[in-house]
Amino acid sequence: MSEPGRRKRKNPILRTRVPLLPPSGRSRIALGLTAAAALGRFELQVCAACGTVQYPPREACHECLCFDLRWQPQSGAGELISATVLHHSHDLYFRDRLPWRLGMVRLDCGPTVITHLHSGVRPAPCRVRVVARLDKAGQAALVSIPDGYNISEMAADMVNDTQLREMTCDPRHRRILLTDGKTLLGQALAAALVSAGADIVWVGFAEPWKRPPGLEELEKLESVTLVPLDVTNSDSVKSLGAELGAQVDILINNAEAHRPYGIAARPGLDAARLEMDVNYLGLLRLAQEFGPAMRSRGADGQASATAWVNLLSVFALANFPAHGTYSASKAAAYSLAQCLRAEMQPAGVRVLNVFPGPIDDEWNQELPPPKLTAKTLAQAVVTGLRDGVEDLFPGEVAQEWLARWRGDPKVLERELAMSR
Amino acid sequence: MTRPRQVGYDDLVVTTPVTIPYVRHSIRGAHWFVAHALRALLEGSSLHKSDLDGLCLSSFTLAPDTAVGLTQHLGLSLRWLDHIPMGGAAAIVALRRALRAVGSGDAAVVACLGADTNHVDTFRATLGSFSQFARDAVYPYGSGGPNASFAFLTAYYMRAFGARREDFGKLCIAQRENALRFPRALFKKPLTMEEYLNARLIAEPLRLFDCVMPCAGAEAFLVMSRTRAQDLGLPFASVLATLERHNSFPEDPIQTRGGWVLDRGELFARAGVTHRDIDFLQTYDDYPVISAMQIEDLGFCGKGEGPEFIREHSLTIDGTFPVNTSGGQLSVGQAGAAGGYLGMTEAIRQVTGRAQGTAVPHARVGLVSGFGMINYDRGLCCGAAIVAGPR
Numbered sequence: 001m002s003e004p005g006r007r008k009r010k011n012p013i014l015r016t017r018v019p020l021l022p023p024s025g026r027s028r029i030a031l032g033l034t035a036a037a038a039l040g041r042f043e044l045q046v047c048a049a050c051g052t053v054q055y056p057p058r059e060a061c062h063e064c065l066c067f068d069l070r071w072q073p074q075s076g077a078g079e080l081i082s083a084t085v086l087h088h089s090h091d092l093y094f095r096d097r098l099p100w101r102l103g104m105v106r107l108d109c110g111p112t113v114i115t116h117l118h119s120g121v122r123p124a125p126c127r128v129r130v131v132a133r134l135d136k137a138g139q140a141a142l143v144s145i146p147d148g149y150n151i152s153e154m155a156a157d158m159v160n161d162t163q164l165r166e167m168t169c170d171p172r173h174r175r176i177l178l179t180d181g182k183t184l185l186g187q188a189l190a191a192a193l194v195s196a197g198a199d200i201v202w203v204g205f206a207e208p209w210k211r212p213p214g215l216e217e218l219e220k221l222e223s224v225t226l227v228p229l230d231v232t233n234s235d236s237v238k239s240l241g242a243e244l245g246a247q248v249d250i251l252i253n254n255a256e257a258h259r260p261y262g263i264a265a266r267p268g269l270d271a272a273r274l275e276m277d278v279n280y281l282g283l284l285r286l287a288q289e290f291g292p293a294m295r296s297r298g299a300d301g302q303a304s305a306t307a308w309v310n311l312l313s314v315f316a317l318a319n320f321p322a323h324g325t326y327s328a329s330k331a332a333a334y335s336l337a338q339c340l341r342a343e344m345q346p347a348g349v350r351v352l353n354v355f356p357g358p359i360d361d362e363w364n365q366e367l368p369p370p371k372l373t374a375k376t377l378a379q380a381v382v383t384g385l386r387d388g389v390e391d392l393f394p395g396e397v398a399q400e401w402l403a404r405w406r407g408d409p410k411v412l413e414r415e416l417a418m419s420r
Numbered sequence: 421m422t423r424p425r426q427v428g429y430d431d432l433v434v435t436t437p438v439t440i441p442y443v444r445h446s447i448r449g450a451h452w453f454v455a456h457a458l459r460a461l462l463e464g465s466s467l468h469k470s471d472l473d474g475l476c477l478s479s480f481t482l483a484p485d486t487a488v489g490l491t492q493h494l495g496l497s498l499r500w501l502d503h504i505p506m507g508g509a510a511a512i513v514a515l516r517r518a519l520r521a522v523g524s525g526d527a528a529v530v531a532c533l534g535a536d537t538n539h540v541d542t543f544r545a546t547l548g549s550f551s552q553f554a555r556d557a558v559y560p561y562g563s564g565g566p567n568a569s570f571a572f573l574t575a576y577y578m579r580a581f582g583a584r585r586e587d588f589g590k591l592c593i594a595q596r597e598n599a600l601r602f603p604r605a606l607f608k609k610p611l612t613m614e615e616y617l618n619a620r621l622i623a624e625p626l627r628l629f630d631c632v633m634p635c636a637g638a639e640a641f642l643v644m645s646r647t648r649a650q651d652l653g654l655p656f657a658s659v660l661a662t663l664e665r666h667n668s669f670p671e672d673p674i675q676t677r678g679g680w681v682l683d684r685g686e687l688f689a690r691a692g693v694t695h696r697d698i699d700f701l702q703t704y705d706d707y708p709v710i711s712a713m714q715i716e717d718l719g720f721c722g723k724g725e726g727p728e729f730i731r732e733h734s735l736t737i738d739g740t741f742p743v744n745t746s747g748g749q750l751s752v753g754q755a756g757a758a759g760g761y762l763g764m765t766e767a768i769r770q771v772t773g774r775a776q777g778t779a780v781p782h783a784r785v786g787l788v789s790g791f792g793m794i795n796y797d798r799g800l801c802c803g804a805a806i807v808a809g810p811r
Contacts, residue, residue: 023548023560030556056557056796062670081674084571087621090544091563100562104572104797106673112797114561124579141560
């Protein structure tokens, strides 16, 4: 048998499968599991009064009837107590993918959970690790993987498990469009994707008369092809969309314009207009030209369209006044990305929003460290795709912002105003 | 927790078991099957519709109606009404409620009725919305329905207690043998061990003949006072004792026992009979593993000794320890909530000498067991009743 996920020539007389989704209905309380899984975390409700861990999600503690149930991270360690392989399913999505392995796991923290089951897990009873991932419907799904593994560090044969591959977006064997190869980050991303096993990486570059350093090395990589793409030019986006739209499995939009200063320090609209044109309207143009084709290929064999990645900024969550107009353009892009996510959902194509802290480039020159290197960020994006997360906050700065923002957005706003 | 003192069921009886013949699929609504069962109850008891003043109803396919809607739909004016959505335990629970209603004088004649239709897509459509936990934490995992749930329980049971596929096969084959004597059974051909073992895989280790076949149909019976039944000249059975338990062992990692364990001693003590006096057992049998569990938990053998018990008995009508004398749901079909009533109507027929082709010789005392509602990872409702015919 060939390696799962390896691209084979498509039989041209067969109909491309229509994307189907696993059952997406969930109670509101169960969406807490999804919210954590979007970040790659496995969290369960824990009773604040007696500490009992709850599952399935519920409105009150089954031990003491306390209502204060808090979502808290879990290790996922447990014992596989029973397993089955489905050869019949009542749902069309699973029917297309039979046989399907399932496991019942007694977590060390208490509850019994029903999970998808990685093919590397030995017959019950055995130790496993339960992780939470997003399934094709964008809802949390628990997966039992062999004890002692991390998905993003799994070897190729393990990460290519057919069930896991439904819930992750590993770049291996995918065809990827990267929208800007002229920046440090773009070049680092291209190199990271190539070494992650991507079949083809198309790298966009605008204004071909400018040849920034690094572009030549990029061109030498075997699976990299440079393609003309200017996200501020509708015709350019349209033309590339017509050429490549039906082939792109993963689109990574890293094109961005970034100028420091807020409102008072920079008169006129030129900088702000450029930022909006690239960061917001650029995304919109790409979404209009590439979105529909990717939506139609959500279940196109073993290497279907799988993910759309937006390089946003942690400043999209709350305005960083020192980079005020940039923050505003990233906030606009973030909002649009949520719309895109809703529209890609019926096809099972994941929209991964990346919220990095400041990158160590010329536009963040006067910001203090720690700053992300392009290479670190590029590797984080690849890991995020392998992990199948939906929101990614790479680096210490982004993680700290996330914690502060989740704690209280208003407090964060004041802190940022005071930091000027 | 101290055990409440239970009042007995003296002077109360159960009578007029009716079965509306099952069909694999029907274009009729559940209301049609309820009406048929009701009519059969009245014809069988010579009662008029206005004599009926209580109704206890179980159905999965009545939506958006409940038992309330049925009163108007079928023109029933009642003074006592209950809706029991407890699946395989519904008949036991309905019987318990109805006995109390008649015993206390809240109602004179209560119809207990399980009925469901089965359109071509009904079964699939009900799975995703079966319960909040099922929708949140089971159905998104492969959407196997009860097959997957029982595959987990069966695989675990086999590993823990040394049960073999052949043991479950013997139970299924014995029930099929019984079903060949029950004209209303949907399965009419004998089942061989080879066919059982090599049938299509459904959810490992379960294969096709481990799984009930959903169908449409209805089952019902009446509860009334002994004097009323005698006045009407109806054959009747007494209810010696009953039990009911819900969510009994939440701390068990996976279900290997049910609530029967907690009350079986009292059940037999109050009934004044021993296990040796039981002439036949009707289990709730949507999958054979749960029948084995009921045989153990009702005390016919120890925990984990079910497989050995199955090997030692013929389980057929004429043999030792008859189980599911109609053929059970595995061979008759699972008519939704009526599946929970199948064992009860068959037991009443047995102890009142009306079982015809399936009659267990000299059957006087029968045990009916109910099990239902896989809300998440296990069945929550357990029930049992010991019924007896005239000496």
